[in-house]
Amino acid sequence: MSDMIRFGTDGWRARRNAEFTEENVIRVADAAGALWAQSDPGAIVYVGYDTREGADRFARLAARVVAGHGLVVRLSDRYVPTPAVSWAIANDSRACGGLIVTGSHHPEDYLGVKFRVSDGGAGSSEFAAEVERAIDPDPTDARGPIEEKDIVTPYLDALVAMVDADAIAQAGLHVVYDPMYGAGRGYVPAILRRLGVQVDEIHGVDDEGVRDMRPEPIEPWVDDCEQAVIACGARAGLINDGDADRVGAVDERGRFVNGHKLFSLILGHLVKNHGKSGRVVMGLASSVLTRRVARALDCRYVIKPVGFRYIYEEMRKGGVLMGGEETGGFGIPEHFPERDGLLMVLLLCELMAMTGKTLGELVEELERAFGATSYARRDLRLQNESIEVLRTMLPGINPKYIAGRKPVRVSHMDGLRFEFEDESWLLLRPSGTEPVVRVYAEAATVEQRDELLDAGSDVARGELS
Template sequence: MASILHFGTDGWRARLDGDFTDENVIRIADAAGAYWARQSAGAIVYVGYDTRQDAERYACLAGRVLAGYGLVVKVCDRYVPTPALCWTVGCDARAVGGLMVTGSHNPNDYQGIKLRVADGGIGTDEFYDEIERSIEADPVDLRGSIERVDYLTPYFDHLYSLVDTQAIADAGLKIVYDPLYGSASSYFANLARAMGIDAIEIHGEEDAEADSTHPEPVEPWVDDCERMVVSTGAAAGLVNDGDGDRVGAVDEHGRFVSPQKIIALLLGHLCINRNMSGRVVLTSSSSTLTRRMAEKLGCKLTIKPVGFGHIYSEIRKGDVLLGGEEAGGIGVPAYMPERDGLFMNLLLCELMAVTGKTLGELVDDLEEQYGRYYYMRRDLRVDAGVVEMLRMVLPGLNPPVVAGRVPVAVSHRDGLRLGFADDSWLLLRPSGTEPMVRIYAEAPSIELRDELLDAGSDIARGAFS
């Protein structure tokens, strides 16, 4: 019996030794091909793939299924970051969408498929609902021919043109780059070197450690980058996830710089150094730092539920300067309506170059001006029944005291978010795809943050009754 395939916040994923099979790849490609052929018969669809096991074979298989619907299918001739696929789709008026075979930030025993719409963006919930409804247990046996093309080179040529390469070259920057064995391996480091940056790449070639590395740009997976930055005297370490659409960083002291702080730094750079303006779209798990900065810079702030799809829906409305999520996905719509971790790396390099400051100095300036806050997310695994119960209970839950503190703001827009007088906050969100509750907290001290996380865990386990 065919398994039920469900798209999460950014595509479908499954274990390579489980549901990620030829059959299920065919089923998804069949549904997407039928949808796109109805939208625009004979249109172009771009296909890409990452560095994981058999990714190229799966991409070519999906491409032949798409081509069976009369679509012109162009599969990249080598592994590519997801942003390269998104940019290519968005730049080609003949393109109707894109399909990316990637495990993204998930463990290396997983693989997945991401779909992109005609502007290169993630698409709306309605788009994925339609694809899911169209997935057949026994898809039609249609196959066509595919083209192998290089769309990676034009993408990197464009990235090169987006930043002040002269300022970057003059700054004499030294960075450590960690692609976590993902699909930006070798590519970004070579681009940085072409700009005059002394770039040291780690985890860029397949080795025995690759399968045990979790390609997510957060601690502890950035520990090697932290050590390398300190030992080489680099100004910063830049980290991307497995498919290059998320970003993390390390300062010159080996301290992890969270995506929350990166969003704030880049917002300031765009407004102050690039003289750009517009709305800022953040998710409910966004940092107090960025909210304060947006207010001071005069940027209208829009808060949406967690997931870049919600940010994309706001981008489609227009007048968005920057959209960011706590997981490290950051988009600048003036460039394209999607996340691009490689472009964010370049903006950080440009920021360091034009200010003459290291990443740590920039973070220190940020915190001196807007306050120091400590953020953390805790993923609490619980029974599926607990997740369902929380979905029903949280919309009506208003705890009078949490961790000995009285909430001054309560929101049920995306789970349960509690705000406190010192701008610390706690957020609980039941996962939509796993038996898990995600608990987020930010506070002026590590001790208070951890108290809030513990209180959130108690709530998730039912101690609020």
């Protein structure tokens, strides 16, 4: 039944040995194709896929279903980073959208379908809801012709043109690149070497490790990259998730650099070294560090609910320099209004080249200027019934004290967020796609942060005294 398929903040995903079936892929592709054909009959739709087993087969099936609606479908002739599909759509005036079959940053046994609309972005919440409503209980038999196209090469050429190739070439950079077995493999090393960077790639071919890795550029999944950086004596380790729309990094000492610090560094680089300006859009779970940096750069910032879709909606209003979320997904709407992990890798290399500093030195400089904080997230796996009770209760929860601290602000924008006088904060947010309550906290010290995380976990379990 159609009510079995529910979209998260970035499309639909499911286990390959369960709900991710040919039948359900046909139903999802049919719904999107019908909507596109209704609004833009005869338009072009781009289809891509990542490196996961079966992704190419499902993408070809989805492409033929969409083509059955009379649309011109261009299927990537090889695995492709999600941002390359966004770029192709955004730079083709005849394109009305696209889809990518990808497991993204989820465990190896998952696959999913991400959608993109005519500007290359993920589209509004209303678009996702329209596709959901249009899903038919029965899979269609209609199929149409498709053409295969190289959408990778033009995209990579465009990326190279966005950075100072001479500055990078003269810097003599040496980096480790970790695609986490995903769609950035081979492509990122090729363009970095084209720019004169020495690159050691890990996890660039499938082996037994692919089954055990969650391709999300956060700890503990970056451990191999940390070790490789030290072993190679590299200036940094640069990481993309499974479909390469997110970025992570490791400094020259093998220390993980979280997404908040990367966002802050790239934002500063765009303003100071590229002369850019504009508003900055951040997710509700973003660090106070990024807000301090935005203020110092005279960039007005806007806070949105968790999920890049909400950042995209703000980008559509215009005047946005950069948008980002805590998980390493950053976008520059001048490029296209979506995340691009490959572009962020190039910008970090350009930043190191222009300043002559290692990634660790840049982070230390950032913390000296804006203060060091400790940030963490806990995922509490609870029974669905408990989560629904919490979701119902959250709008009415407003305690006078949390972990012995008095909140100065309480927000129910997306879950429950407490802010305190010293800019520390706590956020509880039930996931919309899995039986998990996410608890985020940030404070000046690890001890204070953990006190807040403990208190937030108590609230989530209904144990707040």
